[in-house]
Amino acid sequence: DQQVKQNSPSLSVQEGRISILNCDYTNSMFDYFLWYKKYPAEGPTFLISISSIKDKNEDGRFTVFLNKSAKHLSLHIVPSQPGDSAVYFCAASGGGADGLTFGKGTHLIIQP
Amino acid sequence: EPEVTQTPSHQVTQMGQEVILRCVPISNHLYFYWYRQILGQKVEFLVSFYNNEISEKSEIFDDQFSVERPDGSNFTLKIRSTKLEDSAMYFCASKERGDYNSPLHFGNGTRLTVT
Numbered sequence: 001d002q003q004v005k006q007n008s009p010s011l012s013v014q015e016g017r018i019s020i021l022n023c024d025y026t027n028s029m030f031d032y033f034l035w036y037k038k039y040p041a042e043g044p045t046f047l048i049s050i051s052s053i054k055d056k057n058e059d060g061r062f063t064v065f066l067n068k069s070a071k072h073l074s075l076h077i078v079p080s081q082p083g084d085s086a087v088y089f090c091a092a093s094g095g096g097a098d099g100l101t102f103g104k105g106t107h108l109i110i111q112p
Numbered sequence: 113e114p115e116v117t118q119t120p121s122h123q124v125t126q127m128g129q130e131v132i133l134r135c136v137p138i139s140n141h142l143y144f145y146w147y148r149q150i151l152g153q154k155v156e157f158l159v160s161f162y163n164n165e166i167s168e169k170s171e172i173f174d175d176q177f178s179v180e181r182p183d184g185s186n187f188t189l190k191i192r193s194t195k196l197e198d199s200a201m202y203f204c205a206s207k208e209r210g211d212y213n214s215p216l217h218f219g220n221g222t223r224l225t226v227t
Contacts, residue, residue: 004154031212032212034215036218041220042220042221043116043203043205043218043219043220043221044155044203044218045218046215046216046217049212049213049215051212051213089154089155091155093212097168098145098160098167098168099145099147099157099158099160099168099170100147100155100157100216101157102154102155102156103154104153104154105154
């Protein structure tokens, strides 16, 4: 039962270009969405979030877009830097539930 | 920057043994969580804890699991009788407030290997 889906296990992007990571969800009760970044041997680190009342949230090089009708969100990183190479997890919460539901992650590789 | 700390970083145990995974959440945080990630799979919610009691638990968190905040700083996850399928990375997390805008801060995890 994959309520949060990240269909690309990996993504390779050239340094300086835009990285776009995608996430789809099925549970219409989700109303808050987050992106986490994870390096090997470390825990997930919070990056950026968006509430369902918005369709865009921006923080420096990171922008999250939410399309509620399509149940789709994306994370844009521009320009991509070598330190952005990591696994990116999409997560969602809502419907009164306390726990986050995570996707399986996308491994982003930034090539020089 | 304050961080969530977890010990040990790696725990090896035999099937049927009890294990206790330890966490020190960020000091001014009030909401505590355990998540786990089986190798190659997604991060899964186990349990949330607030005001000295469990707020919510997932289907994974059965009677073999328990959590405790024995003092003002530690937050522990106990697995009473470990099974092979309990092998996973266990992440502790905490947040300052209960609202969605308060992000979760994760520790670096404890890798539990059950043999």
